[in-house]
Amino acid sequence: VWAGISSFTDAFQAIPNVVIRSHFWIENDPTAVSSLEHNYPDSTGSHDFFDYFWNSWRPPDSQPTVVVAGPSCCHLSVAGKRLRQWDPRSSQGLETAKLAVYFKATILVIENVVQLLDEDSQHGLLSEINSFMVSNGYNPMQCIRLQDSQLGGCTARERVFALWELADFAALLGPIPTVFPRSQPSNIRSILSPIEDVQHLILP
Numbered sequence: 192v193w194a195g196i197s198s199f200t201d202a203f204q205a206i207p208n209v210v211i212r213s214h215f216w217i218e219n220d221p222t223a224v225s226s227l228e229h230n231y232p233d234s235t236g237s238h239d240f241f242d243y244f245w246n247s248w249r250p251p252d253s254q255p256t257v258v259v260a261g262p263s264c265c266h267l268s269v270a271g272k273r274l275r276q277w278d279p280r281s282s283q284g285l286e287t288a289k290l291a292v293y294f295k296a297t298i299l300v301i302e303n304v305v306q307l308l309d310e311d312s313q314h315g316l317l318s319e320i321n322s323f324m325v326s327n328g329y330n331p332m333q334c335i336r337l338q339d340s341q342l343g344g345c346t347a348r349e350r351v352f353a354l355w356e357l358a359d360f361a362a363l364l365g366p367i368p369t370v371f372p373r374s375q376p377s378n379i380r381s382i383l384s385p386i387e388d389v390q391h392l393i394l395p
Contacts, residue, residue: 192240192260192287194218197227199259199300215248240283245290255297255360260287267306267314281316288320291355292327299324299355308334308351317353329355333369341371345381 194216203211213231217240218224227236237244250256262283284301291299301320311317321331332354339346 192217192258192290193262193283194227194259195220195223195261197230200231214250215245217245240286240290246293248294250294250296256294257298257300258287258291258294258296259300259302260284261302262287264304264307267304267310267316281314284316284320285323288323288355292324292329295357297357297360299329301353302350303353305336305349305351307353308336320353321355324355328358330358330361331355335369337371341373 195218197213197216200211200213203209213234216227216231216234216236217238218227218236219238219240224236224238227234235248263281267281284303284307287301288299307317317334325331334351334353336349336351338344339348
């Protein structure tokens with residue numbers, strides 16, 4: 192949901208002996224949509240979350256279903272106007288939770304900027320999502336904060352990953368690691384190429 196180029200699926204497909212299928216996606220960015228349609232031709236997609244076309248989708252009952260979402264962060268990011276709960280886009284997190292419950296997802300993962308967690312006492316958006324998930328039979332897992340440089344990247348950018356799992360499924364899983372090796376962050380400009388060296392991306 193708010194799928195981007197589906198980096199989550201790509202990362203899991205690179206793990207040996209892990210079989211994961213992208214059954215459905217929702218994304219409205221034209222470039223990302225082209226990428227998703229090319230990379231996952233057997234999946235079903237929608238260009239608009241709020242047309243509720245996904246109400247007709249049915250994930251396989253025989254397999255665990257993971258809903259991964261990157262709802263808008265413009266209402267929280269320091270790069271935006273920071274209207275928080277007064278920005279219409281702030282509803283995307285709760286709407287994603289409603290989709291996960293509708294799908295009877297095994298796990299819900301929501302990625303966003305760190306202000307979703309750090310400023311929850313002011314906007315209450317994460318608490319709202321959590322209350323809804325708990326009331327529908329899900330356990331909140333740890334909200335994991337990751338920095339790009341911790342995962343081998345070159346920047347100090349941080350994101351949080353909030354996770355919920357079905358209560359009946361929770362006892363089957365071990366704890367998620369929260370400590371990762373650190374590397375020294377550097378300025379993002381150090382990895383940028385001169386504009387004259389940038390090649391145009393041509394999608395199929």
